[in-house]
Amino acid sequence: MPSDIEIAKTFSARPIDEIADALQIDPAHRMHYGRDICKVSLNALKSPRPRSGRSHLVLVSATTPTASGEGKTTTTIGLGQAFTQLGESVCLALREPSLGPCLGMKGGATGGGYSQIMPADRINLHFTGDFHAITSANNLLSASIDNHIFHGNTLGIDPRQIVWRRVMDMNDRSLRHIVVGLGGKGQGIPREGGFDITAASEVMAMLCLASSAEDLQERLDRTLVAYNYGGEPIYARDLKITGAMMALLRDALHPNLVQSFEGTPALVHGGPFANIAHGCNSLVATRMAMHYADWAITEAGFGFDLGAEKFFDIKCRLGELDPDAVVLVTTVRALKMHGGKAKTELASEDVEALELGLENLDKHIESVQHFNKVPVVAINRFASDTEAELELIKQRCEQHGVSCAVTSHHADGGKGALDLARLVMESVEKNRPFIPLYDLEMPILGKIRAVCRQMYGAHDIAFTKQAEKDLRQIEALGLSELPICIAKAPSSLSDDPLLHGRPRDFEVTIRNLHVNSGAGFIVVLTGDIMRMPGLPKSPAAERMHLNPEGGIEGLE
């Protein structure tokens, strides 16, 4: 099969205005970035829906993924294309790729094979500048904090207790732990600090959860950035800088419209981490997809336990969304890995390993049901999969009473996901309003326990001394009623990244808690979670270059 880039060269994009016209987006709400991309103003959400029927929201999630991912984004795009082929009104809502990983290990994030969105080079690199705007806003706040201390520190900010970090959209491990403000009296106040990657910025999380500019302004204002020498909280509003942050974020607030190879519209907007943040595209993009189409298809990062749990308990609760269908993407390869097969041997048939690994799928199906939802399983087919292996997964789904389709959207585009699309449409009838895993009024400890038990299958949780201290501080701030956002290894249902399959009888250790008062959740850390990736020995960037026609080669 040809490479993603070779395939991309065989497709040509329609002018984005044609895509926008088909969605009936008022031209006054479009802001163009070249021929192939436009932003759609949030004001559009204030005008009446152009569609008469009700909109359906489809969530695509996955079983516990291998390091290379199970094709969740590709399945989402393929499914969207299948809806287009079936003559349905559909719009995707996806996350924006982060530049750092594109240049590092991961490559681009615009799908693959015959299920891609385009133009991949622009979407993967700077796109419409949203990440850069978030970086600038985040770092203006950082500069203001240090500047305030430098100019007399009337707020009494304790330089040892600044919780707001700088960010950069780059994989740069050398910036994780730094000392700033060196060089003498005129050069600032020496203190420890560091950079996270932009996707990990709380500004990103805020932008993705905000329902309007006014809402984002309020979130920025209430963002905790430091403590003073008396231990009292300092908020961003105290630095009088949130108005300028809003000015920097003005355009970034509007979702970006692009298209897939088969002309399916896609709103690509926002890209928060799925561990320390909630891992979905912006709320406004999801709402906008539902505004303009009968079917809005979105995804949540990592496995169901991480991304989808947050999608429900944080985003849906806040944004008053309720998916009408839930897709669980799985692969024969991943399930064999969960059954104990070595990563290097996943291409050879192994029905026994698969049989063992199926308990990972079992758990995720149960997890979907914990939210009062009925999943549709999508087996994302690879060339090495055998009929016996596929059959085994289908049988298991049948035992659960869950429908299941094998998809070949990577090789066949939308055509390869037609069966899945039909099952998704049928499943709408079976779904009932979602029930969150916990009530916001529960004590923090109870909320954490609820997620760890119901989603991860843990028998209990343990708190470190530090976590207990953090908990008391959050209670003292009066923020106990926020939802929780657990950062956990994505490669396991447990907090041990090496435990595959369906771990049982384990305890989740809670190491730290910190509050994102602007985003509006409590981040619960279960281990060392990377907020600033590093580059591998041979980064993807080494293989990129510009060809004489101005095209970007080597973007994987």
Add this chain to the structure above:
Amino acid sequence: MPSDIEIAKTFSARPIDEIADALQIDPAHRMHYGRDICKVSLNALKSPRPRSGRSHLVLVSATTPTASGEGKTTTTIGLGQAFTQLGESVCLALREPSLGPCLGMKGGATGGGYSQIMPADRINLHFTGDFHAITSANNLLSASIDNHIFHGNTLGIDPRQIVWRRVMDMNDRSLRHIVVGLGGKGQGIPREGGFDITAASEVMAMLCLASSAEDLQERLDRTLVAYNYGGEPIYARDLKITGAMMALLRDALHPNLVQSFEGTPALVHGGPFANIAHGCNSLVATRMAMHYADWAITEAGFGFDLGAEKFFDIKCRLGELDPDAVVLVTTVRALKMHGGKAKTELASEDVEALELGLENLDKHIESVQHFNKVPVVAINRFASDTEAELELIKQRCEQHGVSCAVTSHHADGGKGALDLARLVMESVEKNRPFIPLYDLEMPILGKIRAVCRQMYGAHDIAFTKQAEKDLRQIEALGLSELPICIAKAPSSLSDDPLLHGRPRDFEVTIRNLHVNSGAGFIVVLTGDIMRMPGLPKSPAAERMHLNPEGGIEGLE
């Protein structure tokens, strides 16, 4: 008089396509960023000029400015508008504002009064993302250097001899001197480092001097980034990352087209510092303005001694440009300051101080003549100027045999610069091909002496021990034949920022030299030159906010 923003609200921009149509820019070469901005592809320069006559290049420079500037950009825009009013084919070529200073002390950089370019909010904040792309490319190279060392350091890079710094488009003094790579074995290699502001990045200088994508690729390749433990140079090409840097810079290479209040087209592209870099908009933007219009009007940063010297000796020499007219902007206020009047009293008449201060103008007129050019003096009129004061400057110009016009473009738009425009047109006849101040084959010391004597009026130069050492290193690298780029205080003709007027009998102390092998010049430092500004106690950002209509308020 109403504020700049209030004035801006009374003008509405024509669709940028109308502006581009008037310039006869092929629609295929346009890439839109909303309704009011488009990039114009460099490919346009390969097609024939749509104009039949020859193009004239006008350089706008200034006498030694006060801290608030003498209105060079505003005069450039006003002059362009005057050409438009006279029915001439004209296009401006201007620098892009830097975000950091907009949020700090300086405010925006899109002109003022009735001589502004628009949309000011977008141009001043993220514009088309060029600065962000430069930031990303610069920092990818930084991350690659540290990553190379982390993964075994086969090039033997000495962490104490890395000359490539990170950048951010922010005024953040705390990042000037930092220690990176702390935190233990997995977190990088501890070393000293720091951030400059993006405008000070050598990538910015390279982009502004490159004549094509191929040229930029070569410049990136040959950029000196560090030395190995043996003292040998390490170039960016050794890190195999320049192809990806090009990918990141692809769109940033194309000039941005906007318009002034009166519909005069402006190519706004690139914004390097005028001390440690050459201080003019991109070469390709200047060429493009000349490609599409009979009159291309451009400016060079700070006073004539800094920006214009580099414009001639670096940019014109490299890019085979030769201005047909040179404008020297001056103000009654600045000349009074040069005559010894206190900064707080510049609004009251003082013919004696002005008389004394005129020697600053004398020197700059002579400096223009050193390049074999004939200046036109533009007195940028302020409300507090008296007739006696204006008359005195005019007399002095007459004594020099130099034409002179009083302009009121700030209050009156293009109409206020009609006299200046006519004088500029007349002066074309008087100008002969420019003669650089020095030949490239001269020893570095001779080049520095030539500029210090002819431009600054110094009697000689002195080298510190460090500068001598730096000189030998540059000779050893075989880079002695590059032009020089002197970083000097902009507020004085001398290297002492407090010496006003026309300092005499002074020696310029050369403290450091370093080579920008990619940009292609030797930076000569005469003092502590700020490469990363700090925020003032009450930054401009504190007064910015987003209004309910999505407009940005408080951008000065």
